[in-house]
Amino acid sequence: MPRLTNRATTEVDTLPGKADIARYCGVTRRTVDRWIAQRKIPYLKFGYRTVRFRWSDVNRALDRLQVKEVS
Numbered sequence: 001m002p003r004l005t006n007r008a009t010t011e012v013d014t015l016p017g018k019a020d021i022a023r024y025c026g027v028t029r030r031t032v033d034r035w036i037a038q039r040k041i042p043y044l045k046f047g048y049r050t051v052r053f054r055w056s057d058v059n060r061a062l063d064r065l066q067v068k069e070v071s
Contacts, residue, residue: 015044015052025062040065
């Protein structure tokens, strides 16, 4: 059986779930569910219930939601 490389193991270990994203953003899990439904935040779906995210995608999505200062 092939072994996973360190890179593959590290990437899998760092895929946060809804609770992790909610904690990171300071919102509820319900808000994360709403962002998913509105397609404001990209996600990975594994099976019927399991949803995971990539930190880089989450940060890019949050950057798009940022309101710029008007000068």
